[in-house]
Amino acid sequence: MGAESDWINMGGECAACDVYATFPKDSQGYCPKNICFASYHITYSTSCPAHAQPIGNPCTCDDPYVPDPTKTSCVLDQYSLSLQISPGQVEPSKSAKIIAKVIDTLTGQPKEGVTVGIKVDVDVTSGGHVHGESEAPRGKGTLIPATGTTLADGTVSFTFGAPEVSGKHSFTAQCDNPTCTNNPITAEIKVMVDGLSTIPGDPSLYVLIGGEEGKKHHDNHYLTDDAKSQLVVLAINYHFLYPNQPVLHLNDASLEWGGLFDFTGNWKPGHHEHKRGTVIDIRANEATGAVPFNNFDRFEKIALDAQINADIHCTSDKIDHQGRKAPDCIGLDGSQDSNRHYHIRLMGVAE
Ligand SMILES: [Zn+2]
Numbered sequence: 001m002g003a004e005s006d007w008i009n010m011g012g013e014c015a016a017c018d019v020y021a022t023f024p025k026d027s028q029g030y031c032p033k034n035i036c037f038a039s040y041h042i043t044y045s046t047s048c049p050a051h052a053q054p055i056g057n058p059c060t061c062d063d064p065y066v067p068d069p070t071k072t073s074c075v076l077d078q079y080s081l082s083l084q085i086s087p088g089q090v091e092p093s094k095s096a097k098i099i100a101k102v103i104d105t106l107t108g109q110p111k112e113g114v115t116v117g118i119k120v121d122v123d124v125t126s127g128g129h130v131h132g133e134s135e136a137p138r139g140k141g142t143l144i145p146a147t148g149t150t151l152a153d154g155t156v157s158f159t160f161g162a163p164e165v166s167g168k169h170s171f172t173a174q175c176d177n178p179t180c181t182n183n184p185i186t187a188e189i190k191v192m193v194d195g196l197s198t199i200p201g202d203p204s205l206y207v208l209i210g211g212e213e214g215k216k217h218h219d220n221h222y223l224t225d226d227a228k229s230q231l232v233v234l235a236i237n238y239h240f241l242y243p244n245q246p247v248l249h250l251n252d253a254s255l256e257w258g259g260l261f262d263f264t265g266n267w268k269p270g271h272h273e274h275k276r277g278t279v280i281d282i283r284a285n286e287a288t289g290a291v292p293f294n295n296f297d298r299f300e301k302i303a304l305d306a307q308i309n310a311d312i313h314c315t316s317d318k319i320d321h322q323g324r325k326a327p328d329c330i331g332l333d334g335s336q337d338s339n340r341h342y343h344i345r346l347m348g349v350a351e
């Protein structure tokens with residue numbers, strides 16, 4: 001078997017490899033070379049390779065085997081699967097197209113009719129949710145359909161519905177029929193709000209709070225660049241007005257990649273807004289560093305002057321059992337809500 005055995009000696013005659021025609025030996029007693037124009041048959045010298053029978057001339061691969069590119073052995077048709085995700089990230093609650101493509105690795109041609117199965121998974125602590133699944137299982141988003149069949153161009157597409165929570169998701173796909181040589185394969189997508197970065201430390205203007213040890217989210221101060229500029233204006237003006245009082249104490253803004261900020265770690269709606277890097281909470285209760293009640297009016301005025309929307313939020317937006325409700329959250333007994341804070345829309349609009 002091999003490249004030099006394009007012809008074989010069959011007694012007084014020589015057999016061409018691809019046709020039944022015979023040729024006489026030359027004057028030295030050898031079969032003539034270069035008469036073979038094998039296309040799909042395997043040539044052999046002593047016996048047929050595995051998965052082939054001496055049918056035709058000289059060997060024919062058993063179905064479903066086919067000759068390899070050198071036509072020296074019979075191999076199963078080989079397919080290769082790839083996944084295309086463009087552009088590799090998607091906003092929370094939006095959808096993305098995942099395209100699987102199958103090609104025949106022997107011919108390079110797309111393969112129609114291949115069943116491709118796919119599933120989605122999630123890195124449970126990604127997107128700044130260090131709590132992982134300590135409180136509840138994390139949603140993976142939706143992926144439709146779960147299996148599909150390749151079209152004439154070798155592709156089949158799936159739709160990923162991103163959850164409200166940002167993070168890293170992965171897809172695992174495999175050809176079920178026929179088998180691909182690179183089964184299974186995976187690809188990743190980031191569910192994220194683009195363009196957020198953390199608020200730089202500046203103790204002369206503000207103090208960052210809320211990401212302490214034991215909290216469900218340690219990295220809680222991400223904003224857009226425009227929102228950061230607005231925050232600095234607010235902090236400078238407040239400090240200018242009250243130079244001898246504590247600077248603003250900044251609690252939760254957005255997570256690293258934005259998306260739902262489930263401050264209790266249960267993947268359910270928690271903070272209202274705080275998803276797109278334009279909202280931040282500022283301490284305004286009786287704790288250390290809070291904007292004191294007596295400063296509320298002037299604080300709201302400097303916010304308004306910078307076209308920033310500053311609303312007092314309490315534990316509940318309804319009147320609680322002690323009668324506390326925004327805008328001041330002071331109860332019938334004069335007590336203040338320990339959760340009271342300013343919910344600041346830095347760009348002046350709701351997210
Ligand atoms: Zn979380």
Ligand SMILES: [Zn+2]
Pocket residue numbers: 271272274279280281313342343344
């Ligand atoms: Zn808030």
